[in-house]
Amino acid sequence: MASKHILIVPGDGIGQEVTAVGKQVLNKIAAKFGHTFTYDEALIGHVAIEATGNPLPDESLKKMRKSDAVLFGAVGHPKYDNDPSAKVRPEQGLLKMRKELGLYANLRPIKLFDELLDASSIRPEILKGADILFFRELTGDIYFGEKGRKNDGDTAYDIAEYSRYEVERIARKAFDAARTRRKKLCSVDKANVIETSRLWREVVQKVALDYPDVEVEHQFVDATAMLLIKDPRRFDVVVTANLFGDILTDEASQIAGSMGMLASASIGDGTGVYEPIHGSAHDITGKGVANPLASILSAALLLDISFGLKAESDAVISAVDQVLKAGFRTRDIANSQTPADKILGTAAIGEEVLKRI
Ligand code: NAD
Ligand code: IPM
Ligand code: MN
Numbered sequence: 001m002a003s004k005h006i007l008i009v010p011g012d013g014i015g016q017e018v019t020a021v022g023k024q025v026l027n028k029i030a031a032k033f034g035h036t037f038t039y040d041e042a043l044i045g046h047v048a049i050e051a052t053g054n055p056l057p058d059e060s061l062k063k064m065r066k067s068d069a070v071l072f073g074a075v076g077h078p079k080y081d082n083d084p085s086a087k088v089r090p091e092q093g094l095l096k097m098r099k100e101l102g103l104y105a106n107l108r109p110i111k112l113f114d115e116l117l118d119a120s121s122i123r124p125e126i127l128k129g130a131d132i133l134f135f136r137e138l139t140g141d142i143y144f145g146e147k148g149r150k151n152d153g154d155t156a157y158d159i160a161e162y163s164r165y166e167v168e169r170i171a172r173k174a175f176d177a178a179r180t181r182r183k184k185l186c187s188v189d190k191a192n193v194i195e196t197s198r199l200w201r202e203v204v205q206k207v208a209l210d211y212p213d214v215e216v217e218h219q220f221v222d223a224t225a226m227l228l229i230k231d232p233r234r235f236d237v238v239v240t241a242n243l244f245g246d247i248l249t250d251e252a253s254q255i256a257g258s259m260g261m262l263a264s265a266s267i268g269d270g271t272g273v274y275e276p277i278h279g280s281a282h283d284i285t286g287k288g289v290a291n292p293l294a295s296i297l298s299a300a301l302l303l304d305i306s307f308g309l310k311a312e313s314d315a316v317i318s319a320v321d322q323v324l325k326a327g328f329r330t331r332d333i334a335n336s337q338t339p340a341d342k343i344l345g346t347a348a349i350g351e352e353v354l355k356r357i
Contacts (some may be wrong), residue, residue, distance in 0.1 A: 003036040004307055007067035007271075009060070011045040012090060013280025014290035014346075015073020021350035022071050022295035029303065029312045040067070044097065045075030045090035055093030061100055069306040070273040071299060072097075076280035088281075096235045098138050102269030104166065105173050107301070108134040108246065108262060108277055110232075110252045117326035119257035119333040122229060130232040130255050133181065135174040136245025138266055140166045141196070143242050162196045162241070165336050169205040174239035175211045184215045184236035188224045200241060221248070225353055228252055249277055258332040260291025263298040264313075265305050273307040274298040288345040291330040293320055296353055319356035 006026060010019040023039065028269065030037040042060035049055050055075070064070050075090040092261040097103075110132040117124040145159035171187070178185040187204040189197035201218055208216045219227065221244045228248065232255045240248065253259045266273040276294030284290055296316060304313035327342045334343045344352065 001034045001036070002307060002309065003038075004068040005038045005066070006302075008039055008041045009044050009064070009070055009273075010041070010047075010073040011094075011280065012047055012077055013074060013282055013285040014278075015045070015075065015280055017285075017288070017290050017346050018276060018292040018295035019071060019073035019290035020068045020357045021346060021353075022299045023167050024297050024354060025296050025316055025357065026071070026302075028354050029299075029309075029316065030119050031308070032315070032357055033312050034289055035309075035312075044072070044093040046080070048093055049090065050240055053088070055088060055090050056096045056100075060093075061097070064097065064101060064271055064273075067271055069299050069302045070271055071277040071295070071302060072273050073295065074276065074278060074280040076282070078282045081282075095142035095143060097273065098266060099144065099271065101266075101271055102139065103273055104137060104139045104268040105170055105266070106136040106138040107177075107248045107265045107267070107305075108136060108245070108252075109264075109301075110134065110249070110255050110262065112256050113261075113321060113324050115321070116257040116261070116333055117149075117328075118335055118337070120254055122232070122254060126230075127232060127255060130235075132232065132252060132255070133177055134245060134249050134252065135170055135177070135237065135239040136249060137162075137166065137170045137240070137242050139242075139268070141242035160194070160243075164199065164203055167200050169256070170205055171204050171207040171239055172335045174209060174237050175214055178214045178237040179211065182236040183213060184217075185211075186217050186224070186235055186238045188218055188219050188221050188238060188240035188248065190221050190244075191218070192220060198243070204239070210223070224248060225251060228255070237303060237314075243244035253277065258291060260294050260330060260332045261297070263294050263296075263301055265298070265301040266307060272302065274302040274306075288347065289331050290346050291332050292346050292350050293330070293353075296320060315357055316353075319353045322356045323349065323352045326352070 142160035300316035
């Protein structure tokens with residue numbers, strides 16, 4: 001039986017609401033399968049700035065390094081979104097966590113539960129069976145290059161940088177995953193224009209020689225944005241740079257029905273961090289309506305990837321599936337046909353999942 005220490009890092013807004021449910025699910029798994037999970041909490045984002053002035057206090061980072069896995073919520077606050085001049089920002093905490101923990105690979109599975117075929121704005125016959133695994137590079141690109149202002153602040157710049165080494169390690173992870181799936185890999189770049197993309201394509205082409213059993217295609221990011229909606233089933237594994245991956249996976253959330261359905265695993269050199277792809281969602285914060293399934297499915301990824309507890313992870317995914325089959329929905333995945341008594345809030349749909357584990 002496993003004995004593990006899990007750090008809960010709820011962050012801001014609905015991060016607090018959905019992570020509470022994710023933790024309950026981990027607790028239920030421990031009880032049901034006879035594991036011992038101990039927990040601690042740490043601050044990040046706006047709540048950390050309020051408490052300490054720092055979006056990622058050293059104490060939080062220390063706790064992350066010492067834990068076996070981190071369940072993270074979201075960061076962000078409207079105060080900063082509307083104030084471009086703020087020097088200290090919640091998102092800096094998230095980026096620092098990723099960099100400091102060496103979380104260079106962000107796995108974002110886009111899996112449509114059959115019951116949610118009618119939750120998407122895309123036609124069911126286009127969607128049915130869509131199953132994509134994104135590998136978003138997470139510690140490089142325009143996010144982490146030099147940035148600043150010149151000409152008395154009238155000109156701004158952000159430098160995008162990738163090294164061969166950074167591209168190769170994420171590419172190998174993506175190829176390895178493709179081997180365990182449908183053996184198709186799509187590398188997405190903008191090599192017709194951007195120099196880092198030309199290096200990206202060159203490196204992926206080289207790595208591909210080691211994976212002759214994987215069918216590789218290269219697509220430009222603009223075409224990919226279109227193809228994702230036109231024919232999502234053509235994709236198996238997709239590997240791409242930090243910024244392209246950020247944008248394409250928000251788009252791809254519509255294949256799964258909602259931002260509230262997409263979980264992710266950020267992995268690399270040390271402790272893994274498991275997080276919904278969505279943000280702090282100011283528009284619904286405090287209303288008790290946020291969909292916690294992305295956090296629950298992130299907990300499932302944590303069990304599988306960081307702890308090697310596959311049966312436990314499957315039990316979580318199966319419980320989510322059963323809740324959806326029973327017709328329960330949060331507001332974001334309901335449609336005009338959903339009976340009012342089946343539309344549940346954050347805690348209530350969490351209870352339905354717990355019952356089925
Ligand atoms: P967002 O993901 O917070 O919300 C986008 C839309 O999706 C909103 O309408 C929201 O209500 C809806 N949504 C998101 N998650 C949902 C859920 N679980 N259930 C139901 N509906 C959900 O993106 P945004 O509005 O562009 O950004 C809000 C803040 O979050 C910003 O400050 C941004 O910087 C931050 N952000 C943080 C992360 C992160 O921490 N990983 C990710 C994205 C955005
Ligand atoms: C995400 C978010 C973050 C990102 C922001 C909040 C820094 O959008 O986790 O997808 O761009 O990586
Ligand atoms: Mn994002």
